[in-house]
Amino acid sequence: xxxxxxxxxxxxxxxxxxxxxxxxxxxxxxxxxxxxxxxxxxxxxxxxxxxxxxxxxxxxxxxxxxxxxxxxxxxxxxxxxxxxxxxxxxxxxxxxxxxxxxxxxxxxxxxxx
Amino acid sequence: xxxxxxxxxxxxxxxxxxxxxxxxxxxxxxxxxxxxxxxxxxxxxxxxxxxxxxxxxxxxxxxxxxxxxxxxxxxxxxxxxxxxxxxxxxxxxxxxxxxxxxxxxxxxxxxxxxxxxxxxxxxxxxxxxxxxxxxxxxxxxxxxxxxxxxxxxxxxxxxxxxxxxxxxxxxxxxxxxxxxxxxxxxxxxxxxxxxxxxxxxxxxxxxxxxxxxxxxxxxxxxxxxxxxxxxxxxxxxxxxxxxxxxxxxxxxxxxxxxxxxxxxxxxxxxxxxxxxxxxxxxxxxxxxxxxxxxxxxxxxxxxxxxxxxxxxxxxxxxxxxxxxxxxxxxxxxxxxxxxxxxxxxxxxxxxxxxxxxxxxxxxxxxxxxxxxxxxxxxxxxxxxxxxxxxxxxxxxxxxxxxxxxxxxxxxxxxxxxxxxxxxxxxxxxxxxxxxxxxxxxxxxxxxxxxxxxxxxxxxxxxxxxxxxxxxxxxxxxxxxxxxxxxxxxxxxxxxxxxxxxxxxxxxxxxxxxxxxxxxxxxxxxxxxxxxxxxxxxxxxxxxxxxxxxxxxxxxxxxxxxxxxxxxxxxxxxxxxxxxxxxxxxxxxxxxxxxxxxxxxxxxxxxxxxxxxxxxxxxxxxxxxxxxxxxxxxxxxxxxxxxxxxxxxxxxxxxxxxxxxxxxxxxxx
Numbered sequence: 056x057x058x059x060x061x062x063x064x065x066x067x068x069x070x071x072x073x074x075x076x077x078x079x080x081x082x083x084x085x086x087x088x089x090x091x092x093x094x095x096x097x098x099x100x101x102x103x104x105x106x107x108x109x110x111x112x113x114x115x116x117x118x119x120x121x122x123x124x125x126x127x128x129x130x131x132x133x134x135x136x137x138x139x140x141x142x143x144x145x146x147x148x149x150x151x152x153x154x155x156x157x158x159x160x161x162x163x164x165x166x167x168x
Numbered sequence: 169x170x171x172x173x174x175x176x177x178x179x180x181x182x183x184x185x186x187x188x189x190x191x192x193x194x195x196x197x198x199x200x201x202x203x204x205x206x207x208x209x210x211x212x213x214x215x216x217x218x219x220x221x222x223x224x225x226x227x228x229x230x231x232x233x234x235x236x237x238x239x240x241x242x243x244x245x246x247x248x249x250x251x252x253x254x255x256x257x258x259x260x261x262x263x264x265x266x267x268x269x270x271x272x273x274x275x276x277x278x279x280x281x282x283x284x285x286x287x288x289x290x291x292x293x294x295x296x297x298x299x300x301x302x303x304x305x306x307x308x309x310x311x312x313x314x315x316x317x318x319x320x321x322x323x324x325x326x327x328x329x330x331x332x333x334x335x336x337x338x339x340x341x342x343x344x345x346x347x348x349x350x351x352x353x354x355x356x357x358x359x360x361x362x363x364x365x366x367x368x369x370x371x372x373x374x375x376x377x378x379x380x381x382x383x384x385x386x387x388x389x390x391x392x393x394x395x396x397x398x399x400x401x402x403x404x405x406x407x408x409x410x411x412x413x414x415x416x417x418x419x420x421x422x423x424x425x426x427x428x429x430x431x432x433x434x435x436x437x438x439x440x441x442x443x444x445x446x447x448x449x450x451x452x453x454x455x456x457x458x459x460x461x462x463x464x465x466x467x468x469x470x471x472x473x474x475x476x477x478x479x480x481x482x483x484x485x486x487x488x489x490x491x492x493x494x495x496x497x498x499x500x501x502x503x504x505x506x507x508x509x510x511x512x513x514x515x516x517x518x519x520x521x522x523x524x525x526x527x528x529x530x531x532x533x534x535x536x537x538x539x540x541x542x543x544x545x546x547x548x549x550x551x552x553x554x555x556x557x558x559x560x561x562x563x564x565x566x567x568x569x570x571x572x573x574x575x576x577x578x579x580x581x582x583x584x585x586x587x588x589x590x591x592x593x594x595x596x597x598x599x600x601x602x603x604x605x606x607x608x609x610x611x612x613x614x615x616x617x618x619x620x621x622x623x624x625x626x627x628x629x630x631x632x633x634x635x636x637x638x639x640x641x642x643x644x645x646x647x648x649x650x651x652x653x654x655x656x657x658x659x660x661x662x663x664x665x666x667x668x669x670x671x672x673x674x675x676x677x678x679x680x681x682x683x684x685x686x687x688x689x690x691x692x693x694x695x696x697x698x699x700x701x702x703x704x705x706x707x708x709x710x711x712x713x714x715x716x717x718x719x720x721x722x723x724x725x726x727x728x729x730x731x732x733x734x735x736x737x738x739x740x741x742x743x744x745x746x747x748x749x750x751x752x753x754x755x756x757x758x759x760x761x762x763x764x765x766x767x768x769x770x771x772x773x774x775x776x777x778x779x780x781x782x783x784x785x786x787x788x789x790x791x792x793x794x795x796x797x798x799x800x801x802x803x804x805x806x807x808x809x810x811x812x813x814x815x816x817x818x819x820x821x822x823x824x825x826x827x828x829x830x831x832x833x834x835x836x
Contacts, residue, residue: 081451081452083451097539097540100539101539101540104496104498104539109496110452110454110493110495110496110497111453111454111493111496111497112496112497124451124452124453124454
């Protein structure tokens with residue numbers, strides 16, 4: 056039953072989405088994410104991969120740029136930013152909570168802006 | 169631009185999952201290390217970069233493994249100077265040897281094929297121990313060797329290499345490169361080598377290495393369009409190789425086919441055309457499709473004394489590959505189809521073994537990578553072959569990093585192949601042995617297909633020792649033959665027998681490795697290898713002949729700091745080989761016998777390179793500077809048409825010490 060509702064909603068959303076702007080199945084999205092090291096890289100990418108619809112994720116240590124390819128039909132870029140912030144890393148869009156930041160390993164405690 | 173590079177990389181990488189990380193490695197390590205073992209690649213793969221290749225004296229792919237612990241270099245016989253390679257104690261027919269992921273050394277080219285790729289053409293070599301990927305085929309049993317040639321779009325406009333040595337061998341390599349447009353580039357590689365003088369250092373009346381001439385030409389085109397995601401390679405290649413060996417006084421014009429003098433000629437002509445086309449989907453750099461086609465014609469005409477051996481192979485190979493992801497790039501897959509067609513015209517003396525082989529197969533390979541410390545490649549293929557039948561080939565590789573700078577790997581897989589018994593054992597024609605095939609019910613020369621399982625695991629750890637970089641590791645592998653085309657040299661010195669394995673045949677190997685940066689820019693590489701390779705022959709169970717049970721490799725490299733583009737490089741390699749089981753000769757008269765086991769011996773090579781600028785460098789070195797020689801190289805050398813003649817038993821260098829010098833000139 057739950058599934059049926061879900062399908063109905065998805066179908067409905069699908070139609071309405073098409074009515075508005077067509078959602079990109081392969082959106083290339085880049086955002087700045089704060090972090091330091093190899094360990095941060097693994098955590099950031101893991102968080103990104105945890106978001107439904109994220110197909111690739113790569114965080115560059117030196118430039119701090121997180122580049123993903125995202126299926127917008129499954130998640131929004133806001134969902135991505137939230138998920139990364141939840142892992143403790145500030146993004147340009149969403150700031151991590153103090154508690155999530157404090158949970159980071161000592162080597163990952165980047166300087167916050 | 170960055171995106172373009174990314175797209176391009178992704179395509180190249182996607183051609184095979186295995187070459188994927190390899191190519192990346194080359195990029196990363198080119199300036200740092202000459203031999204690189206990655207800690208994040210799933211399979212047990214070592215990459216030999218072009219820097220490492222420069223350490224080898226000379227000059228072709230067969231000779232470029234002397235400093236590599238994964239591969240053992242042996243001599244195939246006492247006449248042709250051919251070097252034979254082994255991995256996990258098994259000879260090259262049990263390896264999958266590919267050039268840019270297209271099978272290259274197979275069938276008719278098995279004996280000399282590696283010497284038909286000049287060293288200067290090579291960009292890098294990836295060596296995978298164990299089962300390997302299913303993408304290129306089902307034939308690999310103990311390992312895979314893939315060679316990447318220089319890419320026209322990255323090549324320099326002009327390169328020249330000249331080489332000469334005291335065994336009268338001369339080589340000339342010239343490369344030309346032209347960018348035809350921003351999307352097209354072409355390279356033309358010309359290679360010639362020759363040995364002009366007769367050498368007989370051990371005074372047995374036979375040449376220690378053959379007189380020879382080789383012309384080798386490759387013209388390749390590369391297309392790359394970042395906007396459309398289209399990539400293509402087109403290669404044309406022609407090779408002509410002539411060798412003459414045998415008694416010093418042999419004159420091919422008057423003595424061929426007679427018993428005046430014993431002599432041999434091996435003439436090979438080869439023509440290759442190959443194309444690759446790839447497309448990376450727009451906005452989906454993880455998804456691509458590739459289509460490879462290769463045609464080659466390989467013709468060898470040869471005689472060994474009164475034995476005549478001619479083989480011509482026309483081959484067509486086609487491979488369609490699709491790469492994509494399941495949800496995200498942590499789950500990748502490769503799927504595709506292969507088609508292989510081989511037409512053989514083979515004549516052993518008067519017997520005609522001509523035949524046509526063809527196979528069609530489909531493969532699927534799944535790769536999981538948690539982007540952290542674990543990855544897995546699970547592959548399978550189904551093939552239908554007119555002689556091997558319908559069969560399934562499963563392969564598995566796993567990698568786990570339990571802690572920092574440590575890696576554990578595991579692999580298992582099955583391989584199946586038809587043994588080209590004459591082409592693979594043609595050194596035996598240089599003997600008075602009679603060839604007998606004892607079975608006649610199989611489809612390949614009366615024999616059944618060879619089937620083997622290979623299992624292995626390895627561990628490597630990097631650490632600091634006295635604040636210098638160190639690395640230690642081991643690997644163990646086992647190959648279990650379910651069936652084998654046994655080549656029996658243990659029955660009689662006048663016979664070689666071929667038959668289906670009855671009983672057991674296995675190859676166990678253990679390798680211990682320790683590498684250390686002794687002082688800045690001085691690197692030590694050491695490896696100890698243990699092999700236990702047993703086969704049940706008619707006479708009983710023996711170690712595989714001409715295989716040392718213990719081997720040791722040491723390599724020291726030193727280079728000075730680059731100063732104004734000037735540099736010195738020094739390289740020293742020590743190879744020790746323990747005693748080897750020799751073919752049975754005890755029934756011969758005493759003068760024409762070998763002992764049961766060969767003595768152990770060591771071979772040392774040195775090389776010095778002086779880089780004068782980024783344009784010009786010279787190098788000089790010595791091979792086998794300890795001057796070790798196999799005491800008796802040819803049995804029955806005084807009566808080469810008699811019953812005891814045998815030039816196929818080479819366990820050590822025949823020639824002794826050899827010195828060489830060469831130069832490299834580049835226009836960038």
